[in-house]
Amino acid sequence: MTKPNKELDLLIIGGGVAGLTAGMYAGRMNLKTLILENELVGGQIVNAHGIENYPGFLSIKGSELVERIQEQATTARAEIDEFDTILSVQLTAAEKIIETETTIYKPHAVIITSGMMRRKLPIAEEKKFLSRGIHYCELCDGHMYQNKIIAVVGGGNAAVDAANFLDKYAQKLYIIHRSPQLTADPVSQDKLLKNPKVTCFFNTNILKAEGSTSLESILLEDKNTHEQQTLKVDGIFVNIGVVPNSQLFKNDLTIEKSSGHIIAGETCETNIPGVFAAGDIRTKQIRQLTTAAADGTVAALLAEKYIQQQKEGK
Amino acid sequence: MVKIYSTPECPWCHKVKNYLKSKNVEYQDFNVEEDDAARDELYKLTNDLIVPVTTIDGSTYVTSFDKAKLDEMIGIN
Numbered sequence: 001m002t003k004p005n006k007e008l009d010l011l012i013i014g015g016g017v018a019g020l021t022a023g024m025y026a027g028r029m030n031l032k033t034l035i036l037e038n039e040l041v042g043g044q045i046v047n048a049h050g051i052e053n054y055p056g057f058l059s060i061k062g063s064e065l066v067e068r069i070q071e072q073a074t075t076a077r078a079e080i081d082e083f084d085t086i087l088s089v090q091l092t093a094a095e096k097i098i099e100t101e102t103t104i105y106k107p108h109a110v111i112i113t114s115g116m117m118r119r120k121l122p123i124a125e126e127k128k129f130l131s132r133g134i135h136y137c138e139l140c141d142g143h144m145y146q147n148k149i150i151a152v153v154g155g156g157n158a159a160v161d162a163a164n165f166l167d168k169y170a171q172k173l174y175i176i177h178r179s180p181q182l183t184a185d186p187v188s189q190d191k192l193l194k195n196p197k198v199t200c201f202f203n204t205n206i207l208k209a210e211g212s213t214s215l216e217s218i219l220l221e222d223k224n225t226h227e228q229q230t231l232k233v234d235g236i237f238v239n240i241g242v243v244p245n246s247q248l249f250k251n252d253l254t255i256e257k258s259s260g261h262i263i264a265g266e267t268c269e270t271n272i273p274g275v276f277a278a279g280d281i282r283t284k285q286i287r288q289l290t291t292a293a294a295d296g297t298v299a300a301l302l303a304e305k306y307i308q309q310q311k312e313g314k
Numbered sequence: 315m316v317k318i319y320s321t322p323e324c325p326w327c328h329k330v331k332n333y334l335k336s337k338n339v340e341y342q343d344f345n346v347e348e349d350d351a352a353r354d355e356l357y358k359l360t361n362d363l364i365v366p367v368t369t370i371d372g373s374t375y376v377t378s379f380d381k382a383k384l385d386e387m388i389g390i391n
């Protein structure tokens with residue numbers, strides 16, 4: 001069966017904060033807009049337990065903030081499809097073609113807000129114990145570890161946030177971090193480090209995971225002394241950073257080799273006219289929710305200008 | 315009737331439920347964090363406590379959000 005072709009003003013690839021904000025602006029400018037998200041609407045912040053640095057809220061759950069921005073986008077008549085998957089993209093100055101499982105889209109302009117994906121734990125046993133002791137979503141799987149020994153791998157905001165959340169289940173909480181100190185916000189760090197259940201292993205790598213059918217222990221190595229020790233754990237939650245979701249665009253767009261981000265400046269314009277990159281996916285120094293929202297705004301406003309020029313034949 | 319074993323804060327659980335709603339599929343939702351009987355049922359079914367788990371006959375099931383497998387199990391075209 002041939003797929004239907006659909007023409008749009010604007011297609012937004014990715015439904016995180018940048019994408020939803022762009023959708024809200026585009027909808028308000030009467031652009032026929034579709035946001036495609038094949039994982040979770042809201043992106044990385046859906047897993048955030050308490051966001052305290054987004055203006056307007058003293059503290060808000062990530063999922064609640066997403067719901068609010070999503071409602072603003074759909075109220076502005078941007079459409080969101082979170083159940084279709086993109087198969088291929090062809091982006092040129094003359095034509096933009098995005099093929100999904102169900103449809104071939106031909107928008108005038110594209111905004112890429114595909115964000116970042118979680119880095120996997122780099123040990124050979126990662127696959128064997130995935131969901132059998134090695135986890136990436138504490139909101140989904142934390143409840144499996146009532147009164148158990150839990151380790152969180154990482155030391156940034158996501159890791160410390162996860163550890164503070166898992167406290168309600170854990171009998172004992174370990175933090176395993178390869179660097180000499182945590183890098184999370186001081187407020188979150190304070191909360192964690194004051195918790196008597198918590199023991200931190202700094203300058204430490206996980207070499208191996210062991211167990212018969214599910215995880216039973218991990219082998220740690222001190223990076224400085226090379227001393228090794230086995231730690232009994234029931235589950236580990238991995239938060240060791242993210243990598244850009246730019247694979248789909250590597251044939252058409254200029255990607256920064258060292259980092260994998262799409263090269264785009266403050267205007268969010270890429271090397272192809274009418275294609276914009278916004279939020280965490282683009283090259284920039286600061287990646288925050290507020291800068292993602294700002295990028296979404298800039299990209300949508302400039303995309304609208306581009307679309308109008310195209311329609312006027314300029 | 316389709317059954318979903320879930321927890322309230324799990325984002326993939328919400329995604330499965332939103333998908334079934336979008337396809338007008340009715341379902342019963344069991345919160346395994348509070349419902350001990352449902353927790354036991356889930357463990358019996360999957361030998362695990364990972365959520366979301368969707369089942370229709372209590373023997374075959376789909377873990378997480380896997381659109382193709384959900385479509386096949388539930389008969390969504």
